[in-house]
C-alpha cells in the first residue's frame with residue numbers, strides 16, 4: 001500500500017496507548033513492522049503545550065514510517081495541533097475516531113465522532129487542509145449494534161481528503177468484547193476507493209493471511225497480539241511470503257528483551273524505564289512454567305541489573 005510517495009507495506013503495529021511507546025515501536029520495527037503509530041495525542045494538550053502531550057510526539061528515525069495520531073472534537077484545535085505535529089516531521093498524521101475511553105468520548109472525541117459523521121468530516125477536512133502530509137483516520141464500525149455506520153463515515157472521510165482508513169471491527173459499545181467483525185471491515189473496503197487497514201483480532205500469522213484474503217484489505221494492524229511477542233511481524237512476513245516461521249530461541253528472546261529495556265533506559269532513564277517495563281517483562285515470559293514463582297519479583301523490578309538477573313534464572317545459559 002502506498003500513500004503519496006510513501007511506501008507503507010502491509011503489516012502495521014496498531015496504536016496502543018500505554019504500550020507502544022518509542023522503545024517498543026523500535027523493537028517492533030526491528031522485527032519488520034512496516035508502519036507504526038504514536039500513542040494518541042490530545043489536540044487540546046498540544047495546543048496548550050502540555051509536556052505530556054509533547055512527549056508523545058517523540059520518536060526516532062528508525063521508527064519510520066511513523067504516523068502521529070491525534071484526537072479532539074474541535075476542527076480548529078485539530079488544525080492547530082497539526083502545525084505542532086508537523087515540527088517533528090512524521091510521515092503521516094492519523095485522526096483517532098476509534099477510542100472508546102469514557103473520558104474521551106464524554107468530551108465528544110474519539111469514537112464519539114462516529115455519532116456525528118458530518119462533524120467527523122469537518123474535522124478531517126480541517127486536518128487535511130492544514131498539512132501536506134498524508135492524513136489517515138482510524139474508526140470503529142459504529143457506536144452500537146443498531147448504528148453500524150463505518151461505511152457512511154468512511155465515505156465522508158474519503159470525500160474530505162483522508163487518504164487511508166484503519167477500521168477496528170467492533171462498536172464503541174463492544175469495547176474489546178466479542179469477535180472483531182471482519183465482515184464489517186470488508187464492507188468498508190468494498191465501499192471506498194482509498195486503502196483500508198484491518199484492525200482487530202490479528203494474533204497469529206494465519207490470522208493475518210486470512211484477514212487479507214477474506215476482506216481484501218490492503219494491510220493489517222496487530223495490537224494486543226504483539227504483547228511480549230514483537231517477533232510476530234517477522235512471523236507474519238515469513239508466513240505471507242511462504243517461508244516457515246518459528247518463534248525466537250532463548251538467546252534471541254533475552255537479547256530482544258534487554259534491547260527493548262535499553263531503548264527505554266536511553267529514552268526515560270533507568271528507574272522510569274524499568275518500572276514502565278514491568279508489564280512487558282510479564283508478557284515476554286508468559287506461559288513459561290518456571291516463571292510463576294518469579295512473577296512477584298517481576299512486578300517490582302527497578303533496575304536493569306534486576307531484570308538481567310531474573311532473565312538469567314528464567315533462561316539459564318543465555319547470559320552474554
Ligand SMILES: Cc1cc2nc3c(=O)[nH]c(=O)nc-3n(C[C@H](O)[C@H](O)[C@H](O)COP(=O)(O)O)c2cc1C
Nearest residue numbers: 014015016017040138168199200201202222223224
Ligand atoms: C492498551 C490499548 C491501547 C490502545 N490505544 C489506542 C490508541 O491510542 N489509538 C487507537 O486508535 N487505538 C488504540 N487501541 C486500539 C488498537 O489500536 C486496536 O484497534 C485494538 O486493540 C484491536 O486490535 P487487536 O485485537 O489487534 O488488539 C488500543 C488498544 C489497547 C488494547
